Amino acid sequence: MENVWFTPENYQRTSKNLQRRCLKLLLSFAPPQGTLLDVGCGTGNTLLFTDKEKIEQYVGIDISADMIAYANRAHAAPNIRFMVSDFLDCPLEHWPAFDAAVCAACLHWFIPNEQTVIDKLFRALKPGGYLYLSCAFDFDYVQGERSIQERVLTAIRQQYPCIAEPVVFDDFRFNRHSLVTALHGFEIIRSHRIEEPVHFKTFEDFRDWHLGSGSVVYGQFEESVRDLAIAAYYQKLYEHYCAAEYKTAYSTGLMLLKRRAA
Template identity: 30%
Template sequence: MLEDTGERIIPKEMKPENGLLLEHLARYTFALPYVKGRVLDIAAGTGYGAQMTAKKKKKEISEIVGVDVDPETIRYAKQHYYHPLLTFQTADALDPDMEEELGTFDTILSFETIEHVPDDQVFLQNILNLLRPGGTLVLSTPFGQGRGKPSRSPFHYHQITEEEFRDLFQDYPATSFYYQRGVTIEPKREGLHYPLGVAVCQNVDKQDDADILQAFVQHSAGGPEYVIKSRDNVLQTVDRDTFLAAVHKLETKGT
């Protein structure tokens, strides 16, 4: 049995309504509109999210590679989360040879990873090397006291501030920022506290024309930007109007 460290999400050992599980699933659900081509899931953990993505996007992807630094976790993922488009392998996100070993990707997912690495700049450069021109990175991390300062988790080197988070993606010409509270992922609304940030970044080759960038901006503006939970705990992406209607309904119900 895989050890439950408190950091790993092991759905088969959790109740379906577990809040932490639903929050993690919300991030994978949020990323679905951006997933295409060859996909890399960094720190895929037990593999549930990579498998869910493979099932939901099987017509839009050619392959998903799920990697994790822990061999035991990869063995578990292979045993429990098979899909014909999905492979799992052990890899270190700080390994400078990742591009040579894995190749390049159209989509890279990295949820709750960057806080686990001692050098986030090396980590981000590795991702940039792995991401094809026109490719998309979806990355999330919890906020905290800042780089180099202690966090509440013994597994985190640090938890960056929101300002530090927004400064991470200077090498990406197009980056959209979203924020998560529970299962809700949305553009920032004033007056609300968000414990976690999500960045959607486009890798545009400077030699290319602006068509790719323009298409990405249009997709970000017009695509599903919000994740909500229904009564039966089903997560779904919705447009802004649907989300605001759901929020209004909850606020009205509470008055």
């Protein structure tokens, strides 16, 4: 099964209403200027919401070669550079310290290494530099979302061979205490939290939404049965949704931070 979020064109389509809207809001807190580092840049959407005349140098890093190829086609310019790399492995020592950095909708994917990412961003920024951060946030807006996901996953894991421990997307959400603790090197300038229910008209819409976080489920099964397992997982989850037993919501935290002096 194709994960629509793993291809640039489909990512642009499925992320338009939420991911890009949140990114636009995040960057409006204080328009970036000077040199800008973009971690998990994907297709380079950050550049859609910045004043390019105020950006001296932009460096975007993403682990997906396909996303970077799309970004290079969409945003080619002398002062813009995209790199294919895992941020954890990417050497930044040869770059001068940046005026600002963006880490939008990707910090939760680094768990349990989120502190390493935050510390690396701290070192990459000038004192007083800005960090634009957004990530999946813990919430109690919808009761029972996690329990239904766990119940369905348990049933699917009994049907298909597994190669990893059971994990659902809620394991990749931050809570206020854990995030503030991890950001001890930064001053919080502005924060905003979004929680809103998500509704679906068709199974395809439901599946597309969940595939954004579905890699945590997909990777639990042997390669030979992954497509079957993930298809069964989403179908059973959708049955709970149609029966009004399963509801889902979007929850994210947006933060503008300033790097403290070392």
